[in-house]
Amino acid sequence: MSTPQMIRTPLTELTGVAHPIIQTGMGWVSGASLVSATAEAGALGFLASATMTIDELERAIVAVKERTDKPFGVNMRADAGDAEARARLLTKYGVPVAGFALAPKQALVEQLKSDGIVVIPSIGAVRHAEKLQAWGVDAVLIQGGEGGGHTGAVPTSMLIPSVVSAVDIPVIAAGGFYDGRGLAAALAYGAVGIGMGTRFLLTSDSRVPEEIKRRYLAADLNGTVVTTKADGMPHRLLRTDFVEGLERTTGIGRLVDSAKRGLEYRRVSGMSWIEYLRDGIAMKKATGRSLAQMAQAANTPMLLKAGLVDGDTSAGMLASGQVVGLIDDLPSCEELVDRVVREAAERIRAAGATLVG
Template sequence: MRTALTELTGVTYPIVQTGMGWVAGPRLVTATARAGALGILASATMTADGLRAAVREVKSRTDAPFGVNLRADAADARERVRIVVDEGVRVASFALAPSRDLIAELKDAGVVVIPSVGARRHAEKVAAWGADAVLVQGSEGGGHTGGVATSVLLPQVVDAVGIPVVAAGGFHDGRGLVAALAYGAAGIAMGTRFLLTSDSPVPGPVKAAYLAATVDDVTVTRAVDGLPHRMLRTDFVVSLERAGRVRALAAAVRRAARFRGLSGLSWPRMVRDGLALKRGKDLAWSQVLLAANTPVLLRAAMVEGRTDLGVMASGQVAGLIDDLPSCEELVRRVMSEAQQVLGSLPEPGGRAVT
């Protein structure tokens, strides 16, 4: 199945594995790339040196194209862009809209630029700045999310920009791929579905918590960092929502200190990163600190397996997933289902398309 996404990135199938912090490392990205989809390394939870090492590890395991997700607001964003360029990475994606200069620098080096957006106006902005494609996530998606459903946001963006659009938020199978293509998308991106594979490095107890979740167990909360954040509702998340301002601030300071030790970041750098997220938003200082060290809460679950002390970002689609295929099995299944759906669609005269 060839689409504008496969032509642009060089992958075999129009499927993207999103850059999930602590999850989308060399192991998952390599497995995704080998399966013919576009794997995206999550660099926000890596040091710059760690990012370079991760890129080289993937390159040593596969010749297939892959990408790196970058934080445009990070203090060392330009250094990380240079790593992507120097190492010959095919795709750069961004969690926040990159500047016009960063887009130009990447494009001049032949890197495909695919920012992630959650609103039509953001898609129009990065398209005007030269982005090659855009990934649009509806409210069903995991992590930081907006309030507009994919089925409403996706056609809005497709109609507004003249570049390929990748659909994210609520996708997990071949039916979703066909639906996205029908809306005009060039492919789909999946996070939770790739997290729940045998190639994902997430500890078994955490995967079990996801598999046990129903659609109603996936919630949106502002208690973690002041921004809408979709995740599994756990006792720990409930405790964060019930914590007072003083307790929240004390906990934020403790976790910030821990993240500083893990990441090697300085206090001024952490504050700058937190302020970048605070800009334009009415956040308390406790929330600013939490915004700077939210990776610690994710790491507790995704790396250490502490479902009782960490947060588990999740799309609503977790309530529909009940198995742990390999990335190869998953991609093959999605493509097979898509072909079956396409073959069963009725023609205007009532016959199935063959």
């Protein structure tokens, strides 16, 4: 039985969920099992479609809808060559929320909204929020530097107020959240809810191998590192011997390894050569990456799969938020959401400040 609603915000009103909490779309992690458990707990779960073929995404959407009648979303790569085809699946199956890594094309935003779908892109800078507001998105999810995976340099505590002050649309905060104190703090900063990745990865409903979960739980606050050696972009990862070795790898050796894994990703994703090249061109145009960074980019999904799916930390990476050092248990999604909501409500009630004058 899900927790009764205690905190109502523009996020809960916009999406129809009971609680202002989002389970972010984590590649290889946010599948049908985790998303449906999150939805049943009253929060908003996102399927991570970037590491799924379009057929796998369709099956995952169907699987979630078979398990729950609660709202959920699909997170897509805005620069993917088949982004429009993936978006059409949301309309086909009545998925109420679309999420995007990076800014989607304005025409795609308009199409989704005309189909009654709420559009919530993930961004990391004020200028991106301003542009997307002009394009008509419903809200933005911002991630501060503490967050896992691809991340920026601005701490969440400074990014939230800067974006909230710049736009009129709802702002959801991510990067460094794991409990009710964080939710209460985010609301005080002006956000309408929080997004959590690492915290949902470390639940009993997550399909990440148990030995990998234990590896996460053993980490302290210095247990992550931000590196550009994975794909040329800042990426926060759990410290492992493999990642330390990646940091020491020379440019040529890294590119050779990246090319091999990139070809494996093409095979696993089911892309034809034409689709693979078209996808790369779209990514380059959207992100402005160099050719060397592009060669490395296709490498990243396979490195994450090795760690998060295969459980092989000797040949793979583990994306992780800095908050991993504060997490010490594996609750169910229902237990986690209940805990976060109740603690946030208690913190808000017990703020204790007295206004004078």
